[in-house]
Amino acid sequence: MTVPGGPRHTDAELAAIIAEGAGQLLLGVGHGELLDRRQLGDLGDALAQAWISRVLRRQRPADAVLSEEADDDLTRLDRERVWIIDPLDGTSEFSRGTTHWAVHVALTIGGIPDASAVSLPAQGQVYRSDEVPQVGGELTGRIAVSRYGHSYPSAAVADRLQLQAVHIGSAGAKAMAVVRGDVDAYVHSGGQYEWDNCAPVGVALAAGLHCSRLNGDEIVYNNPQPYLPDFVICRREIADDLLDALRSPW
Numbered sequence: 001m002t003v004p005g006g007p008r009h010t011d012a013e014l015a016a017i018i019a020e021g022a023g024q025l026l027l028g029v030g031h032g033e034l035l036d037r038r039q040l041g042d043l044g045d046a047l048a049q050a051w052i053s054r055v056l057r058r059q060r061p062a063d064a065v066l067s068e069e070a071d072d073d074l075t076r077l078d079r080e081r082v083w084i085i086d087p088l089d090g091t092s093e094f095s096r097g098t099t100h101w102a103v104h105v106a107l108t109i110g111g112i113p114d115a116s117a118v119s120l121p122a123q124g125q126v127y128r129s130d131e132v133p134q135v136g137g138e139l140t141g142r143i144a145v146s147r148y149g150h151s152y153p154s155a156a157v158a159d160r161l162q163l164q165a166v167h168i169g170s171a172g173a174k175a176m177a178v179v180r181g182d183v184d185a186y187v188h189s190g191g192q193y194e195w196d197n198c199a200p201v202g203v204a205l206a207a208g209l210h211c212s213r214l215n216g217d218e219i220v221y222n223n224p225q226p227y228l229p230d231f232v233i234c235r236r237e238i239a240d241d242l243l244d245a246l247r248s249p250w
């Protein structure tokens, strides 16, 4: 609900509008295949970043922003409200003209994802924390993995829980496959940054999924070093078995 005299949009509405709008801009950058791959990626990152930062500065001037494509001046560490943004997740997929890329927009409050949105523009989809349905239905027996294959922990989980790998590019696209109920889990290790997983985790938590570090700890954002190397997003029904598989030597 909007407050009279206050901002025109709720935080969740704003997150969704930004994720969708940056997605439209990126679709425009790729339109007609007029640029080469390298130009597409570089320009997509830069234009989406420019638009998003301008919009946030105008719409939420008191909030801090951490973005993959902007300098980090660390003023965010003194703020309660910090937007964590990946203007184009899956840049290489975008450059290659696949549909596996995303825009991530999350507001964190005290380091915890609050209003969050992930758009998959080439698939015509926007997922937002204030509207996402609870994940339910049958388990699928599938796990989302990077285009480059399993990490060691992901392979161990797939082996122990007998999950079949589905290859998907972009962290946001993999996480939204769990949110849609197309796969049961996404297990990442070996490196990522807060912008790669913050909005996906915000939407996944709102959809009732289990999200944690691989050791089971809560995922906390807005750290001095925004490196967040491992996490799991999965159906609650398999969370205990999955974390158990990660604890055991393989």
Ligand SMILES: Nc1ncnc2c1ncn2[C@@H]1O[C@H](COP(=O)(O)O)[C@@H](OP(=O)(O)O)[C@H]1O
Binding pocket: 068, 086, 088, 089, 090, 091, 092, 145, 146, 147, 148, 168, 169, 170, 171, 189, 190, 191, 192, 193, 196
């Ligand atoms: N080992 C690693 N170290 C750092 N970043 C990684 C990584 N593995 C994946 N990522 C990042 O996570 C995102 C999804 O990767 P993938 O499709 O392979 O799962 C990509 O983000 P960007 O496209 O925003 O750079 C990629 O750079």
Ligand SMILES: [Mg+2]
Binding pocket: 068, 086, 088, 089, 090, 171, 195, 196
């Ligand atoms: Mg990314």
